[in-house]
Amino acid sequence: MNAFKRLAVIITAVLLVMTVLAACGKSEAGGIKDIKKRGKFVAGVKYDTFLFGFKNPSNGQVEGFDVDMAKAISKKIFGDENKLELKEVTSKTRIPMLQNGEIDAIIATMTITDERKQQVDFSDVYFKAGQSLLVKKGSPIQSIADIKKGTKVLGAKGSTSVNNIREKAPDATVLEFDNYQDAFAALKAGQGDALTTDNAILFGMAKQDPNFAVVGGIFTDEPYGIAVKKGNTELQKLINDVIKSMQESGEYDTLYEHWMGEKPSK
Known part of the structure; x- marks a missing residue:
């Protein structure tokens, strides 16, 4: 093998390794390790949906059931519900914002559908609506x-x-x-x-x-799920653990009654 061919083989090998490493890095983006390194959990919530995600004009705070679910996830990750950043999403913008890495998860009255499952991974149902x-x-x-x-x-x-x-x-x-x-x-x-x-x-x-x-x-029937990037099974599992823990402890029922004014139907 002459020097030129040897150089070509080396360059090809280096490019292959770089491609694999880039792919691995991409698949891990948005995972719990990345969230901890950043120091905050970024949740996409509605700002216009009273009871779920609504920017209170009297104090400028975003409040609601979905916001409190985001706080519970942040507390699970960091032990501190305040290590949370809320970003406004709409029904139209929420999936693109998740896919381009602006947010870690969508917590925004989002119905689980087969079509959406092609674009995102959903948690277990956290709210039953119709x-x-x-x-x-x-x-x-x-x-x-x-x-x-x-x-x-x-x-x-x-x-x-x-x-x-x-x-x-x-x-x-x-x-x-x-x-x-x-x-x-x-x-x-x-x-x-x-x-x-x-x-x-x-x-x-x-x-x-x-x-x-x-x-x-x-x-x-409109079952709501919390959406994460496709393949982000680590964050998906953590969110499912949060939902299950809240339901078993009674915290979920308390939160539901606080916002909806009644206990959830079983």
């Missing part, structure tokens, strides 16, 4: 059966509820907004006849404005 409708009190719309041709239904971009309403009420006109607060503002302004998403989120809106009510029960 899709419903929010209308102004006195509205003739009292269930999904009342959604007819010409009915304007409002929803959030990137949410499963938008797809579901098109399937359940194909004659409806569906208007999509960037987030739930924009959709709710549009409903209050008379730009639509009903707003649809998970009942737990709608209950929060009804608490914000008693002129509106949740009607018709639920017409879908």
Whole structure:
């Protein structure tokens, strides 16, 4: 083998090793070791979803059930719930933000679906919800059966509820907004006849404005999961351990009742 060929073989070998090392580093990114080295757990939460993730205008704090779940995960990792950074996500932005490394996990009223499982790995179910409708009190719309041709239904971009309403009420006109607060503002302004998403989120809106009510029960099953990057089994397992521990200790029931006003159904 001449010197040129020998050099080519060495360069090829070095490039191969570098590629393998880069791949390994990429697969570990966002793992617990990286989170500890950074010194904080970064969670993507909603800022517009009352009871789950909502920026309180009176104190500027983001509060809710999902925020408290993020605190419990931070406490598990660091022994300190305050080693936590919250970043705002929407139904549209949450998966891209997870995939590009801006956040470690999505804790944002995210329904577990087969389609989403192709993009992220989910924890066990941490909240059971179902899709419903929010209308102004006195509205003739009292269930999904009342959604007819010409009915304007409002929803959030990137949410499963938008797809579901098109399937359940194909004659409806569906208007999509960037987030739930924009959709709710549009409903209050008379730009639509009903707003649809998970009942737990709608209950929060009804608490914000008693002129509106949740009607018709639920017409879908919407189990929420906490999402991590594909292949991040270490963080996924830790989150599952947190959920299980909270359920067994009674901490979960206490948290649920604090935000929802009732005990979770068994």
